[in-house]
Amino acid sequence: MPLLPGLLLLPVLLRLSLDLHSGGLNLVLQFWQAALQPSLNPLLLRSLLNAVSTTLLMAVLSWLISTGAGFILGLLCSRRVAALFGGSGWMSTWLRHLLAPFRAIHELVWGLLFLQLFGLNGWVAVLAISLPYSALMARVLADQIDNRSSSAVQALKSGGATAASTLFTAVLPETAGGLLSHSGHRLDCAVRSAVLLGVFGLGGIGTDLALSLQSLRFHEVWSGLWVLAMLMFVLDRLRRRPQLLAVVAVLSLASATSQLDLSFPQVTSPLLNMSGEQLLGALQETPWAELIGGTLLVTVAAATIAVGLPPLMLLLTLQRRSLRQLLWALMRLIPVPLTALLLLFVFQPSPVLAAVALGLHHSGVMGRVMEDDLDECSSLQAEALLQLGAGQRSAVLYGRLGPISRPYLAYGLVRLDVILRDTAVVGMVGGAGLGWQLIDALGSFHWALVLLLLLAYAALTISGEVVSGWMQTTWGCKAVEA
Amino acid sequence: MPVLELLQAGLAGRLQPINLRISNGDRIVLLGRSGAGKSSLISLCNGALQPDQGRLLWQGQPFLQRSRRQRCELGTLWQDLRLVEELTAIQNIQAGALGRHDLLWAVRNLLGLLDPAPCMQAVNAVGLEPDLLNKPVLNLSGGQRQRVALARLLHQMPQLVLADEPLSALDPVLADDVLATLLQAPACLISLHRPELMHRFNRVLGLRQGKLVLNKHPDAVTESDLKWLYSES
Numbered sequence: 001m002p003l004l005p006g007l008l009l010l011p012v013l014l015r016l017s018l019d020l021h022s023g024g025l026n027l028v029l030q031f032w033q034a035a036l037q038p039s040l041n042p043l044l045l046r047s048l049l050n051a052v053s054t055t056l057l058m059a060v061l062s063w064l065i066s067t068g069a070g071f072i073l074g075l076l077c078s079r080r081v082a083a084l085f086g087g088s089g090w091m092s093t094w095l096r097h098l099l100a101p102f103r104a105i106h107e108l109v110w111g112l113l114f115l116q117l118f119g120l121n122g123w124v125a126v127l128a129i130s131l132p133y134s135a136l137m138a139r140v141l142a143d144q145i146d147n148r149s150s151s152a153v154q155a156l157k158s159g160g161a162t163a164a165s166t167l168f169t170a171v172l173p174e175t176a177g178g179l180l181s182h183s184g185h186r187l188d189c190a191v192r193s194a195v196l197l198g199v200f201g202l203g204g205i206g207t208d209l210a211l212s213l214q215s216l217r218f219h220e221v222w223s224g225l226w227v228l229a230m231l232m233f234v235l236d237r238l239r240r241r242p243q244l245l246a247v248v249a250v251l252s253l254a255s256a257t258s259q260l261d262l263s264f265p266q267v268t269s270p271l272l273n274m275s276g277e278q279l280l281g282a283l284q285e286t287p288w289a290e291l292i293g294g295t296l297l298v299t300v301a302a303a304t305i306a307v308g309l310p311p312l313m314l315l316l317t318l319q320r321r322s323l324r325q326l327l328w329a330l331m332r333l334i335p336v337p338l339t340a341l342l343l344l345f346v347f348q349p350s351p352v353l354a355a356v357a358l359g360l361h362h363s364g365v366m367g368r369v370m371e372d373d374l375d376e377c378s379s380l381q382a383e384a385l386l387q388l389g390a391g392q393r394s395a396v397l398y399g400r401l402g403p404i405s406r407p408y409l410a411y412g413l414v415r416l417d418v419i420l421r422d423t424a425v426v427g428m429v430g431g432a433g434l435g436w437q438l439i440d441a442l443g444s445f446h447w448a449l450v451l452l453l454l455l456a457y458a459a460l461t462i463s464g465e466v467v468s469g470w471m472q473t474t475w476g477c478k479a480v481e482a
Numbered sequence: 483m484p485v486l487e488l489l490q491a492g493l494a495g496r497l498q499p500i501n502l503r504i505s506n507g508d509r510i511v512l513l514g515r516s517g518a519g520k521s522s523l524i525s526l527c528n529g530a531l532q533p534d535q536g537r538l539l540w541q542g543q544p545f546l547q548r549s550r551r552q553r554c555e556l557g558t559l560w561q562d563l564r565l566v567e568e569l570t571a572i573q574n575i576q577a578g579a580l581g582r583h584d585l586l587w588a589v590r591n592l593l594g595l596l597d598p599a600p601c602m603q604a605v606n607a608v609g610l611e612p613d614l615l616n617k618p619v620l621n622l623s624g625g626q627r628q629r630v631a632l633a634r635l636l637h638q639m640p641q642l643v644l645a646d647e648p649l650s651a652l653d654p655v656l657a658d659d660v661l662a663t664l665l666q667a668p669a670c671l672i673s674l675h676r677p678e679l680m681h682r683f684n685r686v687l688g689l690r691q692g693k694l695v696l697n698k699h700p701d702a703v704t705e706s707d708l709k710w711l712y713s714e715s
């Protein structure tokens with residue numbers, strides 16, 4: 001089953017071969033050669049360290065805000081918490097629905113929107129990340145609380161404990177482990193989002209990477225990528241030590257005001273001055289079916305690449321686990337727009353190219369999930385098949401990939417939602433879909449269209465969540481948000 | 483005045499209307515076949531289930547209007563223990579006193595900042611080894627968890643103890659300890675599957691197909707009473 005999506009790679013490769021222009025092959029070769037020879041110019045390194053600290057500040061600040069806000073909103077969204085305090089739960093359900101559009105829209109879209117509204121300000125990136133992350137954190141916390149049994153709660157309540165004391169003694173400790181793990185993961189995501197926003201001009205190391213790549217200074221690009229890789233490595237280690245992570249967060253906060261312009265931004269609100277006529281005009285002039293169809297096409301193609309590539313790589317590189325891990329780390333490390341720009345050196349812009357850029361980035365995430373699943377799964381079945389005389393690849397296919405296929409595909413379905421949001425990022429490469437139209441509308445200050453496109457994105461993502469939830473239930477393989 | 487009083491209280495399809503008075507000094511054992519309604523009666527008495535008919539009184543007042551102080555006077559040893567698995571044994575035992583304290587106290591317990599001395603009497607009474615106190619309940623054996631639940635109940639210091647099959651899955655020595663501890667409460671209602679233990683109580687209730695059919699002193703219970711209680715038809 002996990003190999004089936006890989007079949008899509010055939011038509012994708014065929015289509016890409018038609019779009020190939022060999023002029024850029026040399027550039028791509030130079031890019032990869034530069035990986036081993038990054039620039040060590042002290043001036044550049046100092047500038048990169050400065051940029052990476054700005055990115056870290058944006059990420060930590062937005063992480064702290066979204067964790068705090070997400071925690072409070074998560075409690076308010078939980079039906080079980082509402083029941084604990086004697087409520088009926090309808091308010092929690094409505095609040096959950098109300099938050100859905102905030103998490104459905106990509107942080108890049110929020111970032112570009114706030115940039116137009118507030119101008120270049122430190123809060124733009126912080127708010128752009130905090131807004132969807134708070135809503136996401138709230139959903140994860142509410143789901144974790146609501147999916148647990150309530151036996152200890154009843155025991156404490158019947159013993160005279162107040163609702164608040166029961167919440168702190170039974171409900172929160174039950175969910176604390178999952179919450180801490182998810183919160184650590186969100187810091188990782190916040191750094192990636194801060195880098196991505198930087199690529200689109202909001203400062204930090206993303207801006208440096210984009211400028212270096214656009215001027216074809218690949219040695220400098222790789223200096224930035226290696227610095228970023230080191231930061232991600234350190235954060236990954238810190239995730240297992242919450243005390244150290246807290247120290248980093250406090251230090252980042254302390255230096256935030258000096259590194260970032262956190263003055264209160266001037267608010268202009270063209271969205272509020274919009275007339276119904278403008279909205280109707282935007283609704284009529286836009287080819288919605290084509291845009292939504294293009295977005296869905298890119299999403300499905302990217303998801304199948306992301307899900308199909310890791311199992312294929314596993315079968316091709318059976319014993320070379322470290323090579324695969326390096327590959328997945330690289331895929332995750334390079335932001336999607338940079339992957340897209342690299343691909344543009346060799347291929348014509350098209351929706352397929354956008355799907356490949358997205359698919360490659362997310363295959364890095366799926367690859368890591370697959371390796372983790374394989375580590376947790378027993379190898380006894382594969383060994384038994386080898387004893388029966390099966391070949392190495394057949395044994396891995398049946399004995400290793402078989403048992404993990406359900407949770408792996410379930411996580412692939414969760415990834416589908418994320419990829420749908422990410423189509424906004426590669427919209428300009430594909431020249432099609434809602435993402436492209438949205439970035440175009442933002443650039444031309446067409447606020448009526450921006451509002452409609454945001455609504456369309458939110459509706460699509462929420463529909464995607466419902467469909468993927470239904471499919472997970474139908475297939476009996478509920479994925480855990482990682 | 484009775485501590486707990488059931489006045490024609492029943493649960494549709496599970497328990498026929500029952501009149502029952504439990505006073506200080508009552509040691510009541512609840513007997514009956516599986517499915518006879520023992521767990522339903524316990525759940526009715528501790529408020530986990532609301533009666534479809536009739537009334538419950540706590541110290542003469544309507545059961546649902548109990549104050550917070552009165553709520554902690556009724557303690558239950560649940561069949562599935564209902565411990566907070568992620569907390570340590572001592573945090574779970576301290577949680578028995580939540581009814582007497584405020585939210586700040588609950589947070590301090592969560593952070594492990596409370597003095598364990600007040601609950602050591604309960605810990606010693608159930609024979610829980612001190613080195614287990616700081617282990618998460620998740621890592622304890624079945625017998626150890628049972629002792630933690632019992633210690634939490636003792637630390638609650640209830641006036642009436644309800645227990646649903648507290649001895650099932652326990653070895654004979656531990657079962658004897660647990661029963662002895664439960665019987666020290668001012669009043670108790672305990673459902674058991676072991677009629678041979680009824681002489682340690684001062685009242686026997688028998689349920690059959692959701693109906694209270696036996697309410698006697700243990701010495702008055704005959705072999706034929708028990709045979710009928712446990713017979714199929």
